[in-house]
Amino acid sequence: MLLWINGPFGGGKTQTAHELQRRLPGSVVSDPEHVGFGLHRMLPAPLRADFQDLASWRHGVHEVLDLALRGYEGVVIVPMTVVEPAYFEETVGRLREAGHEVHHFALLAERETVLRRLTERGLGRGLKRESFAVGMLDRCLERLSGPEFAEHIRTDAVSVPQVADRIARSAGLTLAPNTDGPLKHRLRKAWTGIKHIRFD
Template structure:
């Protein structure tokens, strides 16, 4: 199974994906953003835009996930904002055509102010790139194509992970974190995903 975690920037995709991977033995986390970031680094700065618009990113993501899913015995977790219906069909639809079970869940944050607080907690500004994408992404992701929706407003990261896993028919190991280890784990995941380009 491929478990695609979608949502606006700041909805918690990466944290939730790492929590599921931590508590689901045999699972593997495959983040297509790393592929896109590598493509950006190869391009001259003046040619960098949304890497999802590069056809090679879409075909490469689909082909890599196909290869990974064939070689990993457990669930492959994919945290990635995907709001373009055509790109959704090209990647997720393409993976399904290849015979893969793709369970897709969109994390929702209905309150823009809550999302901005989350983004600020990870060092991003109110007028930063991620915050400016909220309206565009939230509107697109409300489309039934991007269901199944999982509201995150009053849930912790472990609770959201448990909700997604339950809907996908997966059983996570019990959460043995205490508040200190949970916070340290979130910071570590956050630091690992800081990009400087």
């Protein structure tokens, strides 16, 4: 089974993916951004545009996830923003056509909520460090609200563990109980955020 967690940048995809992995024994997080940033490193800086526009990224993501699903027994969790319907079909659609069980979730929130989250992860620089995410925000929210990107989960007033619980229930999975108190939850979120700071 594959759980694809979509949403705007700053929408909680990575936090949710790692919460699911923490509470779902045998699961693994497979992040397609690693493929994209690898492709970026191969290109001269002036040619580094949106890596999703590269057919090699879309085909590579499909190939790697297809291999993981065929060769690994645990649940594969994918946190990745994809808002172009054609690219969605080349990744999620092709995996479904290959016979894999793919559950897709779009994490949505009000614009102000996402901006606040982006500010919190901006390492004291506000939204300056998140200019790409802010520039894409309205497009992401509009596109992902469409029916082709269902199942939709509103995250404004729910915690990361609650979002993970919702995803698990929808996919027919049973998570280990969440035993984190408020302080441990905040520390865990902060540590996950620090581990996924990107300098590419």
